[in-house]
Amino acid sequence: MKTTFGRRTRVLAATTATAGLVLVAGCTSSDDGGSGTKTAAGGVELVKAGQLTTCTHLPYPPFQSEIGGKVQGFDVSLIDLVAKDLGVKQEILDTPFENFKTGAFLNSGECDLAAAGMTITEERKKNVDFSDPYFEATQAVLVDKKSGISSFADLKGRKVGAQAQTTGEDYAKSKGLDPVSFESSDAVLNGLRTGQVEAVVIDYPVVQGWLKDKANAAAFEVAEQVNTGEQYGVTVKKGNDKLREAINKAIKDAKADGTYKKLYEQWIGPYDESAASPSPAA
Numbered sequence: 001m002k003t004t005f006g007r008r009t010r011v012l013a014a015t016t017a018t019a020g021l022v023l024v025a026g027c028t029s030s031d032d033g034g035s036g037t038k039t040a041a042g043g044v045e046l047v048k049a050g051q052l053t054t055c056t057h058l059p060y061p062p063f064q065s066e067i068g069g070k071v072q073g074f075d076v077s078l079i080d081l082v083a084k085d086l087g088v089k090q091e092i093l094d095t096p097f098e099n100f101k102t103g104a105f106l107n108s109g110e111c112d113l114a115a116a117g118m119t120i121t122e123e124r125k126k127n128v129d130f131s132d133p134y135f136e137a138t139q140a141v142l143v144d145k146k147s148g149i150s151s152f153a154d155l156k157g158r159k160v161g162a163q164a165q166t167t168g169e170d171y172a173k174s175k176g177l178d179p180v181s182f183e184s185s186d187a188v189l190n191g192l193r194t195g196q197v198e199a200v201v202i203d204y205p206v207v208q209g210w211l212k213d214k215a216n217a218a219a220f221e222v223a224e225q226v227n228t229g230e231q232y233g234v235t236v237k238k239g240n241d242k243l244r245e246a247i248n249k250a251i252k253d254a255k256a257d258g259t260y261k262k263l264y265e266q267w268i269g270p271y272d273e274s275a276a277s278p279s280p281a282a
Contacts, residue, residue, distance in 0.1 A: 037049055037050075041085065041086045042242060044246055046112055047112050048091075050088050051083075051088050051089050051090070051091045052079065052112050053091050053092075053112045053113075054090055054091065054112070054113055055093050055106070055115075056071075056093070056094060056116045057097040057100070060073075060206070061206065061209045062208070063115075063117035063205070064116065071094075074205075075117060076092065076115075077263045078115070078250070078260075081250040082246055085246060085250055093111055099114075100114055100235070101127065103127040103128040106128060106236065106240075113236050113243065114234065114235045115234045117203065118232055118233060118234075119167050119230045119233075120230075124235070127238070128236065129235065129237070129238055129244055130233035130234070132247075133231035134234070135232040137203050137204065137205065139202065139226040139228050139230075140202060140206075140207040140226070141155065141201055141223040141225075142221070142222055143198060143199040143200075143221060144199070145219060147198045149199050151223055151224045152175070152223070155199055155201075158198050159196070159197045159198050159199075160172060160178075160179045160199050160201060161180045161182055161188050161192060161199070161200040161201075162179040162180070162182070162188065162201050163183075164182060164183055166202070167203075167228065168200075169181060171226070177201075185206055188202055192220065199223065209267075
C-alpha cells in the first residue's frame with residue numbers, strides 16, 4: 001500500500017488540533033473521567049490523558065474513511081480493540097501522508113500510533129517501530145470489462161492508473177509501466193470510471209470494497225491479483241515498546257477469539273485466512 005509523499009490535509013472537521021493536523025474522530029470520546037493521567041493500563045504512556053490518539057490519512061476504504069460524519073473502517077475497529085484494552089477511547093487525526101514515513105507526528109507527541117493500511121518496509125523501520133503484521137496484502141489489476149485486459153502482462157502499452165506514492169504505483173513502475181498518478185483511492189476509481197485509464201493497480205482489499213457497489217461490479221472486474229509479499233503494520237514512536245506490545249496483544253487476541261474474522265467480513269469481504277498473518281514483524 002501507501003509509501004511516502006504527495007498528500008494534502010483534507011479538512012473534515014471544524015476542530016483543528018494543529019497546523020496541518022485535523023481532528024476527525026467523531027468515533028470516540030476523549031473524556032478521561034477527570035483522572036488527568038496519561039498512563040493507561042499496562043503502564044502505557046499516552047500523549048493525551050484518557051485517549052489513544054491515532055494518526056491516519058483519509059480516505060482509504062475499507063481501512064479508514066468517513067462514513068456518515070464518522071471515521072470508520074477495518075483499521076479503526078482494530079485500534080478500538082487496543083483502546084479498549086487500555087481502558088481509554090480512540091481519537092483519530094487526519095494527517096499529511098508524508099509524516100508516515102518520517103514518524104513526525106509520533107515524534108512530536110501529536111499521536112500515539114499511526115494506522116493507515118500501511119505496508120511494513122525496511123525504509124520506514126528506520127524511523128518508526130512496527131507492530132506485528134495484521135494483514136497480508138496483494139495488488140489487484142482492476143479493469144473495465146470492455147478493455148480486453150485479462151492479466152498484468154496485458155497492461156503494457158495501455159493507460160494504467162495507480163495511487164501516487166503507493167506500493168502499487170512502485171510495482172507498476174518496476175515492471176516498466178508509466179502509470180497515471182492519482183492523489184487518492186477515490187480519484188483512482190474516478191479515473192477508471194471516466195475513461196482516463198483502462199486499468200488500475202491498487203491494493204486488492206480496496207478493490208474488494210469498490211466491488212461491493214453493484215454499479216462498480218457491473219462495469220469492472222479483477223484481471224489478476226499479484227502477490228507482492230506486502231504486510232500491513234501499525235507504527236509507534238521508536239522505543240515505545242509498551243504500546244507496541246499492547247497493539248500486538250490486541251491483534252493476537254482478535255485472531256484467536258474470532259473478532260478479527262468478524263471485522264474482516266464486516267469491512268473487507270469473505271474472510272481469507274491468509275490475510276491474518278501469523279508471522280511477527282522482523
